[in-house]
Amino acid sequence: MTLLPNNSKLPEVQSKNTQGNPLFPVFLKLNDLHTVLVGAGNVGLEKLTAILHNSPDARVTVIALEILPEVHLLAAEYTGLKINQKSFSDTDLNDADVVIAATNNSELNNFIRQSAHDRKLLINVADKPELCDFYLGSIVQKGDLKIAISTNGKSPTIAKRLKEVLNESLPDELDTTLQQMSDLRNSLSGDFAYKVRKLNEVTSVLVEPKVVDKKNIIWLIWGAIILSILIAVTALWYNEPGFKAYAETIRPEFYYFLGAGFVFALIDGAIGMSYGVTSTSFSLSMGVPPASASMGVHLSEIMSNGIAGWMHYRMGNINWKLFKMLLIPGIIGAVTGAYLLSSLEHYSQYTKPFVSLYTLILGVVILSKAFKSRVKKSHEKIKKIPLLGLGGGFIDAVGGGGWGSIVLSTLIAGGRHPRFSLGTVKLSRFFIALMSSITFITMLKSDHWGAVAGLVIGSAIASPIAAKISNKISAKAIMVAVGVIVILISIKSIIAFLTKVL
Numbered sequence: 001m002t003l004l005p006n007n008s009k010l011p012e013v014q015s016k017n018t019q020g021n022p023l024f025p026v027f028l029k030l031n032d033l034h035t036v037l038v039g040a041g042n043v044g045l046e047k048l049t050a051i052l053h054n055s056p057d058a059r060v061t062v063i064a065l066e067i068l069p070e071v072h073l074l075a076a077e078y079t080g081l082k083i084n085q086k087s088f089s090d091t092d093l094n095d096a097d098v099v100i101a102a103t104n105n106s107e108l109n110n111f112i113r114q115s116a117h118d119r120k121l122l123i124n125v126a127d128k129p130e131l132c133d134f135y136l137g138s139i140v141q142k143g144d145l146k147i148a149i150s151t152n153g154k155s156p157t158i159a160k161r162l163k164e165v166l167n168e169s170l171p172d173e174l175d176t177t178l179q180q181m182s183d184l185r186n187s188l189s190g191d192f193a194y195k196v197r198k199l200n201e202v203t204s205v206l207v208e209p210k211v212v213d214k215k216n217i218i219w220l221i222w223g224a225i226i227l228s229i230l231i232a233v234t235a236l237w238y239n240e241p242g243f244k245a246y247a248e249t250i251r252p253e254f255y256y257f258l259g260a261g262f263v264f265a266l267i268d269g270a271i272g273m274s275y276g277v278t279s280t281s282f283s284l285s286m287g288v289p290p291a292s293a294s295m296g297v298h299l300s301e302i303m304s305n306g307i308a309g310w311m312h313y314r315m316g317n318i319n320w321k322l323f324k325m326l327l328i329p330g331i332i333g334a335v336t337g338a339y340l341l342s343s344l345e346h347y348s349q350y351t352k353p354f355v356s357l358y359t360l361i362l363g364v365v366i367l368s369k370a371f372k373s374r375v376k377k378s379h380e381k382i383k384k385i386p387l388l389g390l391g392g393g394f395i396d397a398v399g400g401g402g403w404g405s406i407v408l409s410t411l412i413a414g415g416r417h418p419r420f421s422l423g424t425v426k427l428s429r430f431f432i433a434l435m436s437s438i439t440f441i442t443m444l445k446s447d448h449w450g451a452v453a454g455l456v457i458g459s460a461i462a463s464p465i466a467a468k469i470s471n472k473i474s475a476k477a478i479m480v481a482v483g484v485i486v487i488l489i490s491i492k493s494i495i496a497f498l499t500k501v502l
Helices: 011-016 042-054 069-077 106-118 156-169 174-187 192-206 214-239 241-249 252-271 275-285 290-314 320-343 345-370 385-399 403-413 418-443 449-470 475-501
Strands: 034-040 059-067 081-084 098-101 122-125 138-142 145-149
Touching (some): 252 449, 275 449, 290 320, 320 385, 403 418
Parallel strands (some): 059 081
Antiparallel strands (some): 138 145
C-alpha cells in the first residue's frame, strides 16, 4: 500500500518537482492498525481482498447496508474481519486508524472523507483519486519480497499489467535468497560497517552486468553455424565421391563472386551504399555481360532491402505519400531498363562501355562524397518525384545499381528529411530489385549463373556481419578506397573496348 498524508507539506521539494509522481511509498503494518472499510459491493470486495491477501491478520471493520455473500465468506476465514450491517455514521471512525470508502454514493463518500479528516485520519476513496490521501497500489509478492506499483492514480490498468510482467520475470527462488541473506546477516560478527561491506559483496552479483554479452552470443551462434558448414563440407568432400565430383564441376567464377559478394556487402554495410556499383564493376571486369551483371546485383539485393525496408517500417521511418509517388514510376523504369538491357544481351560488347562509363561517374560521385563534410540542402523540396523514380529505376536496372545513390541523394539535397527518405528509398528498393530480377530471369538465357549465385550467397553471408564492420572502420577511408577502385576498373573496361575498336 502506498500513501501520501493529506496534511504532509514539503513546499521546497514540491516546488522543484512540478512533474512526475510525488507519492511517498510506505508499507503499513495493518496487523497493528484498525482499518474501517465503508461499502461491501464489488468495489468494496476488491479492496477487502487486496488488504487481506497482503495482511491476513489485519483488523478490518466493514460497514454497509448491503453486503455481498463473498464478504461473509471472508469473515468466516479471517478472524480479524468484522462486519457491521448498518448505515455509516460519524462515530464509526472513532477508533479507526485508516479509512477506505468504497460506496457508489458520492455524497456519502464526501461525508466519510470529511469525518476522516476531522479526526486526522488517512482515507482512500475508490475511483476518486482527487479525494484520496493514499492509493492501494498493485502488489507483486515473492514470499517476503513485496513490490508496490503506483501510477499516481492515472492508470490502474497499467499498474496491473506491470504486476503481471514482474510476476513472470521475477523468480520464485528470490524468497529463498531472502531467507539465506537473513541468516547470513544474523551470523555476521563485527561492527556495522563490516556487516554492510560483507552483505554488499555477497549481493553484488544481482547488479553486476552479465559476463556474456548478447552480441557475443550472436557472434558465437554465427561462428558455430559457419564452423558446422565447414565441417560438413569437409566431411562430404573426403567421404562422398559424388559430392567431390559435383564440387569440381562448379566453375571457378562462382568462388570468385562468392568472395566478391561477401566483401562488397561488408562495404555496403559500412557506408550504406556502393554495393551495386562495386558488384557491377567487378562483374564487367570478369567478362560478365551488363545484363547478367545487373541481374546478379538485383537478385542479391532483394533479401537485404526487404529486411531493411521492414525494419524502417517498424520504426516508422516511411513517408507513405513519397513511397507511392516513387514506387510505380520506379518499377516501370526498372522493368523497362531490364527489358532493354536483356534485349541487347547479344550486343553486350557495345553496351558494356556505356555501363562502364556510368560506373565511372558513380565512382567519382562516391569519391567526392568522401571529401564533402555535408550536403548543401535546397530551400525548396524537389517536386518531380515520379520523374525521379522513373529515371532512377531505369538507370538502376541498366547500370546494375544507382537507385540509392541517385534517388536518395536527390531527395536529401532537395530538402527531404534524411531519415524518412532513407526508409522510403530502402522499402521501395525491395520492389525495384524484385521486379528487375523477374524481368531479367524471364528475358535472359545466361551462362553466368555461377557468378549470380556467388553474389547472392556471398552477400547473404555478409549481411549479419556488415553492421559490426560499420563501427570498426572509418567510413571516409572505405569510400575513398571504393571510389578509387571503381574508377580504375571502369577506366580499364573503357580502355579495353577502345583498344578493340581502334
